[in-house]
Amino acid sequence: MMQIFIGVNLGYQAIVQWRDVLYPQWWLPMIDGFKALFGGPGSPWGALWALVGVIGFLFYLQLSRKYASFSKIAIGITIGIGAGLTFKSQLGQNIPQLLDSFKPLSPGIVRPQPKTLATLPGSQFPPAVDGSLAIFVSGRQVAANETLGGASLWRADLPALATGPATVVDDDVDVPVGSGILRLDRSTGRITGQSSPAALLAPLPASFLQVADRIIGFAAGQQAWTRTGIGRLIGDGDGRVFVMAGKKLLVLDGADGKTLASCSVPGPPQGTPAIAAYSQPQFGSGVALVPVDGVVYAFAIRDAVAEGVHAGNLLWSARVGEPVVSVESFDGVALVTTSRGSAIWDMPAPQAKMTGGDYFDNWVTVVTIVCVMTYFFFSFKRRGPVTIAASNFGRWMLMIGFGAFFGNTVMTRMSFLLDRLMFLIDDWLRPFIHYLFR
Amino acid sequence: MKTLTFFARLDTLPRRLIYIVLFIAAGIPFLVPIRLPLYVWKETRSSFNVTSNTPTHKVVAICSNWVSGSQGENWPQYEAIVAHLMLAHIPFIVFAVDADPMAPQMAENVNQRQAKRYGRIYGRDWVNLGLTRGAPLTFAAIGRNVKNVFQTDYHQTPTQDFRKLPLMRQVHDVRDFGTFWVVDYQPDLNWVVFLDPSSRVPILFACAGIGSSGYYPYIASGQLKGMVVGNRGAAEYETLLEQKYGSKFDETGMRGQKLLVPMAFGYLTIILLIIAGNVGMVARRRLNARQNGGVS
Numbered sequence: 001m002m003q004i005f006i007g008v009n010l011g012y013q014a015i016v017q018w019r020d021v022l023y024p025q026w027w028l029p030m031i032d033g034f035k036a037l038f039g040g041p042g043s044p045w046g047a048l049w050a051l052v053g054v055i056g057f058l059f060y061l062q063l064s065r066k067y068a069s070f071s072k073i074a075i076g077i078t079i080g081i082g083a084g085l086t087f088k089s090q091l092g093q094n095i096p097q098l099l100d101s102f103k104p105l106s107p108g109i110v111r112p113q114p115k116t117l118a119t120l121p122g123s124q125f126p127p128a129v130d131g132s133l134a135i136f137v138s139g140r141q142v143a144a145n146e147t148l149g150g151a152s153l154w155r156a157d158l159p160a161l162a163t164g165p166a167t168v169v170d171d172d173v174d175v176p177v178g179s180g181i182l183r184l185d186r187s188t189g190r191i192t193g194q195s196s197p198a199a200l201l202a203p204l205p206a207s208f209l210q211v212a213d214r215i216i217g218f219a220a221g222q223q224a225w226t227r228t229g230i231g232r233l234i235g236d237g238d239g240r241v242f243v244m245a246g247k248k249l250l251v252l253d254g255a256d257g258k259t260l261a262s263c264s265v266p267g268p269p270q271g272t273p274a275i276a277a278y279s280q281p282q283f284g285s286g287v288a289l290v291p292v293d294g295v296v297y298a299f300a301i302r303d304a305v306a307e308g309v310h311a312g313n314l315l316w317s318a319r320v321g322e323p324v325v326s327v328e329s330f331d332g333v334a335l336v337t338t339s340r341g342s343a344i345w346d347m348p349a350p351q352a353k354m355t356g357g358d359y360f361d362n363w364v365t366v367v368t369i370v371c372v373m374t375y376f377f378f379s380f381k382r383r384g385p386v387t388i389a390a391s392n393f394g395r396w397m398l399m400i401g402f403g404a405f406f407g408n409t410v411m412t413r414m415s416f417l418l419d420r421l422m423f424l425i426d427d428w429l430r431p432f433i434h435y436l437f438r
Numbered sequence: 439m440k441t442l443t444f445f446a447r448l449d450t451l452p453r454r455l456i457y458i459v460l461f462i463a464a465g466i467p468f469l470v471p472i473r474l475p476l477y478v479w480k481e482t483r484s485s486f487n488v489t490s491n492t493p494t495h496k497v498v499a500i501c502s503n504w505v506s507g508s509q510g511e512n513w514p515q516y517e518a519i520v521a522h523l524m525l526a527h528i529p530f531i532v533f534a535v536d537a538d539p540m541a542p543q544m545a546e547n548v549n550q551r552q553a554k555r556y557g558r559i560y561g562r563d564w565v566n567l568g569l570t571r572g573a574p575l576t577f578a579a580i581g582r583n584v585k586n587v588f589q590t591d592y593h594q595t596p597t598q599d600f601r602k603l604p605l606m607r608q609v610h611d612v613r614d615f616g617t618f619w620v621v622d623y624q625p626d627l628n629w630v631v632f633l634d635p636s637s638r639v640p641i642l643f644a645c646a647g648i649g650s651s652g653y654y655p656y657i658a659s660g661q662l663k664g665m666v667v668g669n670r671g672a673a674e675y676e677t678l679l680e681q682k683y684g685s686k687f688d689e690t691g692m693r694g695q696k697l698l699v700p701m702a703f704g705y706l707t708i709i710l711l712i713i714a715g716n717v718g719m720v721a722r723r724r725l726n727a728r729q730n731g732g733v734s
Contacts, residue, residue, distance in 0.1 A: 280491060346636055410705075415511045
């Protein structure tokens with residue numbers, strides 16, 4: 001009976017291997033490649049998949065005494081690929097572990113940092129972002145780049161120095177040059193004409209205004225709220241109002257003027273802060289990006305944006321190195337612009353604040369590693385009360401660790417037993433008894 | 439002396455008796471319904487929250503590698519996750535990598551059962567992409583282009599056939615994954631490294647209790663965003679579903695909480711037997727010492 005089961009299993013495995021893996025991923029692309037070589041549609045490169053078959057066949061030459069050495073080629077390739085992948089795998093798994101282990105020693109050093117996804121041209125003015133396109137204006141040059149990928153789409157030279165930021169209007173890009181406005185084609189950057197400044201620069205009605213020491217919020221053209229004597233209005237974005245009060249940046253709710261967060265900043269922000277547009281909805285509208293003196297600070301502006309984090313807490317900061325022209329955020333990234341260059345940052349997710357328990361856990365890890373290593377160093381004689389105590393402590397920690405593994409093993413085995421028990425009672429015994437006594 | 443002799447017998451309890459006691463203790467809760475209060479651990483709650491917060495325009499991807507060998511723990515976990523996704527109207531794709539060929543079928547049985555319960559439709563609300571091999575390079579390939587790796591689904595429908603599989607219209611690469619689950623006896627940590635080089639997709643593991651200790655450091659470092667550990671984790675996940683969805687959540691056939699009470703009884707029996715064994719050992723030593731005139 002066992003032989004039958006093993007045979008059926010192997011047969012089934014062979015069929016699935018061919019049907020789901022080899023046929024669609026190797027055979028079909030290879031055949032399509034050969035067809036293309038002989039005038040058929042598609043790319044002929046698929047024919048190279050035949051080489052995989054050849055390399056695979058070399059393995060079987062181990063069976064021949066005469067040609068066994070050829071099998072080493074296939075074995076060498078396999079081991080080489082395996083070694084390369086292992087390097088990547090070990091580094092990718094362990095470097096974050098290493099950084100995490102240093103948290104109790106210096107939480108500041110391992111604070112999360114944004115990753116630069118792409119570098120973009122610099123701009124004297126805040127860039128115009130329109131969907132996947134970002135337009136940067138610097139001196140006499142306008143550059144359009146893909147927002148997330150950073151690829152350059154076009155560049156255009158202006159007849160004179162630009163005097164303001166670019167604006168995207170439908171299929172055109174308007175750039176203020178001297179006293180006029182130059183119109184460029186959005187797709188190619190070709191100069192197509194001039195626009196009327198008056199028509200284009202008609203200001204939108206303000207949603208928030210500062211009059212003397214009063215900050216007024218408007219909704220549907222009507223005054224909605226007023227705050228008096230709280231500070232200087234420096235801008236707004238995503239329904240939030242930013243007010244500078246001494247060394248504090250206040251973030252107000254644009255709907256009712258209530259203070260959401262009070263953030264300690266080292267100086268007045270350069271440009272308007274931005275609300276981080278995280279792709280994870282749980283962080284949405286919860287973080288403000290504030291550029292100050294060439295550093296971008298990320299502050300929580302609502303409680304519990306991450307566990308243990310309160311409004312006003314600093315989540316992370318990143319050095320840019322030069323004065324920031326503007327910070328914008330969209331599609332889960334931040335666009336940080338300086339006059340020399342811009343960058344698209346992948347913003348780190350707000351992390352839970354470290355608690356006493358986290359510090360304790362990490363110290364236990366570090367101390368356990370040292371003590372267990374002391375226990376396992378047999379190449380020197382353990383002398384002195386400290387070394388002996390460390391070694392004994394290491395042995396105890398090992399026992400506790402093995403105990404945890406053993407406990408988990410018992411749990412798993414128990415689950416498997418109960419799964420079978422559940423089957424026996426629910427699917428077999430109950431219907432059987434029901435049948436007997438119906 | 440009599441008392442000591444009685445306790446010393448505990449040291450040599452017959453094996454068969456231990457098995458029978460364990461069998462009865464674990465079997466009682468199947469016949470007599472008993473409920474126990476359950477504390478939801480941080481890693482389970484985090485998994486639940488991350489899954490609940492999947493953006494509406496993204497899908498959840500699940501690598502379901504479990505088969506009958508580990509169904510005691512992975513089945514309740516997978517059942518709870520699928521129930522959650524279907525209740526929350528979150529579309530998902532499921533596949534198996536380097537698993538037993540039965541893995542896609544085990545997953546599909548659960549998908550079909552839950553879909554019937556919550557009125558979900560194959561192709562629109564979920565797609566089973568079947569099995570592939572070649573980890574860990576395949577992990578990276580899935581991250582780059584899902585449809586290139588899985589050219590047909592489990593039922594041999596081309597993944598480019600958007601009429602039959604409209605969900606696949608919105609699935610291209612890892613950027614379309616809102617959350618990534620690995621349900622396996624011992625999930626492969628290479629998913630953390632190879633799937634998404636930018637580490638933006640939250641990765642969650644549902645694993646057997648036996649290997650769970652090794653994954654906790656990865657939760658602390660943020661490489662994993664949560665974990666459902668064994669049957670206990672599945673029961674906790676079901677509790678969270680109950681709390682969030684109330685009567686909308688249909689408990690029929692859910693296995694986590696049902697298995698949890700027998701497990702608790704089983705553990706209790708094991709703990710009592712361990713104590714009994716130790717008491718027996720001490721009593722036996724003392725008895726031997728007395729009988730040998732102070733030499734044990």
